[in-house]
Each structure stands twice: as C-alpha cells, then as structure tokens.
Amino acid sequence: MADSHGVGPSAWAxxxxxxxxxxxxxxxxxxxxxxxRQEFGLDIEVPAxxxxxxxxxxxxxxxxxxxxWVPVRRPAEGDAVIMWKGDRLAHVxxxxxxxxxxxxxxxxxxxxxxxxxxPAQGFRIFGYFRHRMEQAAAA
Numbered sequence: 001m002a003d004s005h006g007v008g009p010s011a012w013a014x015x016x017x018x019x020x021x022x023x024x025x026x027x028x029x030x031x032x033x034x035x036x037r038q039e040f041g042l043d044i045e046v047p048a049x050x051x052x053x054x055x056x057x058x059x060x061x062x063x064x065x066x067x068x069w070v071p072v073r074r075p076a077e078g079d080a081v082i083m084w085k086g087d088r089l090a091h092v093x094x095x096x097x098x099x100x101x102x103x104x105x106x107x108x109x110x111x112x113x114x115x116x117x118x119p120a121q122g123f124r125i126f127g128y129f130r131h132r133m134e135q136a137a138a139a
Contacts (some may be wrong), residue, residue, distance in 0.1 A: 009112055010077060012039055013096040019110040024048040028092050029059070031104035034081065035094045040078045042131050049090075051106070058091035068132050075128035084124040091123055 016035060020026060029046045036042035044063075044091060049056035060082065063069065075095035082092040082102070093113075094104030101118060104110045113121060 005064050009096045009100040013094075013100070013102050013112055015101055016110045017112050019104070021104050021106045024050050026104065027051070027056070028104040029056070031110055032094050032102075033093045035102060036078065036131070040131075042130075043135055051086060053088045053090040057088045060089055060092060061095070064129065069129045071130060072128050072130045076130065080129040080131070082126045082129060083118065084126055085122060088125055095128060 012037075016031070017081065019031060019034075021028075022030075023051065025048065027049055028039060033042075033044045034047045036044055047059055048121070049059055064082065069080065075081065077097050079092040079095040081095050081101045083103075085091045085107075091103065093101040096102050096112060098116050100112050101115055102110065102112050115125070118125065127131065
C-alpha cells in the first residue's frame with residue numbers, strides 16, 4: 001500500500017483496517033472518534049446517525065460549527081477529512097500521512113484509502129479540519 005514514492009501510510013493506521021461498520025455505534029464518525037481518542041488523545045462525543053445520511057449531515061455540520069474545529073489547507077496526521085457522500089456532507093475520516101484517509105464504510109468497515117481513490121468510492125473531499133487541542137499540541 002505504498003505511494004508512487006514507495007512510502008506507505010503510517011503504521012499505527014493499519015491496525016484499524018478491518019474494524020467493522022456497526023449501525024449506531026461503529027459508524028464513520030464513531031470510528032474517527034476512536035482513532036482520535038486512542039492515537040491523538042482527543043475525546044470527542046459522537047451521537048449516532050443510525051445510517052441516515054440526513055441525520056449524519058446535521059450532526060457533522062453541528063460539530064464543525066463548534067469553535068473546536070479549524071479548517072486547514074494542508075492536512076496533517078490526525079486531521080478530520082470531511083467528505084460529501086452524494087449530495088450530502090455526511091462522511092468523516094482521519095488523515096494519514098502520506099496522503100491516505102482512514103474511514104469507515106458500510107460495505108467494508110475501516111479502510112485506508114489513498115486520497116486520489118476516494119471519488120471511485122463515491123466520496124468527494126469538502127475540507128480538512130484540525131481540532132484546536134491538536135493545533136495547540138503542534139505549536
């Protein structure tokens with residue numbers, strides 16, 4: 001799973017690949033929150049969307065409206081990758097160097113996808129966001 005320069009994704013991320021999608025408790029946002037908690041020390045509460053993309057969009061927009069999240073142009077390890085799924089802003093993953101997104105799909109569970117391959121899976125990137133706690137730790 002190396003990129004064109006022979007560099008593979010960060011080793012910590014590979015351990016999450018294959019975790020199942022579980023309706024209500026293991027959706028994309030829950031899996032991202034698990035990674036943020038275990039790998040980056042961020043404790044983010046995630047309500048369940050129960051597979052409803054309209055609910056997921058409402059929850060995601062509400063989370064991004066909080067002052068805790070700051071949009072960034074260039075993602076760093078652990079940043080949130082917010083994606084469109086069809087016409088809804090309803091999917092989230094975690095940025096993994098050097099250009100991968102760790103995210104959870106209904107069909108495959110947790111997957112590590114090169115950013116360039118996301119459109120083939122039906123996702124378009126809306127933006128990258130860094131949690132303020134993570135931003136303070138990086139400073």
